[in-house]
């Protein structure tokens with residue numbers, strides 16, 4: 001099956017996802033099309049990472065789940081990797097490798113078996129590194145990087161993969177404020193260029209600054225989703241995050257702080 005060029009990049013109906021005794025979502029309905037930016041919020045352990053892995057097809061789920069206009073199982077592993085990319089929470093560096101090699105891993109779904117990376121692949125990797133503020137890091141050993149630098153290498157590898165659906169698990173981890181805003185701004189541009197982006201985030205106000213849609217997980221499978229303005233409220237955030245929250249006025253926009 002050739003890659004779909006549909007603008008509907010993710011469609012879930014009556015989706016049930018859980019792990020061990022934890023029910024992440026029950027009966028989730030979700031549509032994500034090109035340009036959408038979805039932030040997932042919820043307490044520690046509520047099942048956000050599990051849900052993200054399920055949306056990537058890397059964790060079991062029940063119900064309907066389509067990516068790029070067809071059920072995930074319909075795609076070959078290679079086509080699925082061209083279609084959707086996943087940034088896990090913890091990068092794993094058991095061996096020394098250069099930053100450039102780590103980013104080029106993102107090009108593997110686009111290479112034929114035993115094919116070497118082309119000049120185009122090298123350029124895409126260099127562009128991804130530059131976009132993450134890491135021009136000049138290509139020869140560094142990933143095991144010697146700071147936490148924030150390593151996180152930006154992981155994001156660069158995902159960018160080099162050039163999927164149409166990006167699933168990012170806490171991409172702002174280890175990043176300073178400038179780095180957080182740069183990543184959010186970059187992915188706003190990626191969405192504007194025709195991708196759909198899902199991010200698990202913990203900062204309500206950064207989520208509101210960036211997202212077009214929110215998915216809130218309350219625990220025990222309960223959820224609420226919709227455009228930011230329809231979902232964001234002190235009562236919803238307070239209920240979901242386990243601490244009362246109140247809204248301050250920030251030049252006409254709500255800014256949420258712990259009560």
Ligand SMILES: Nc1ncnc2c1ncn2[C@@H]1O[C@H](COP(=O)(O)OP(=O)(O)OP(=O)(O)O)[C@@H](O)[C@H]1O
Nearest residue numbers: 019020021022042043044045046047048049050051
């Ligand atoms: N393989 C497993 N075996 C047993 N329990 C698991 C397993 N994987 C995850 N869990 C548990 O399932 C729950 C959901 O985990 P998950 O990582 O999805 O939560 P999360 O919402 O992403 O949390 P956080 O905000 O802390 O990253 C947690 O309580 C976790 O301990």
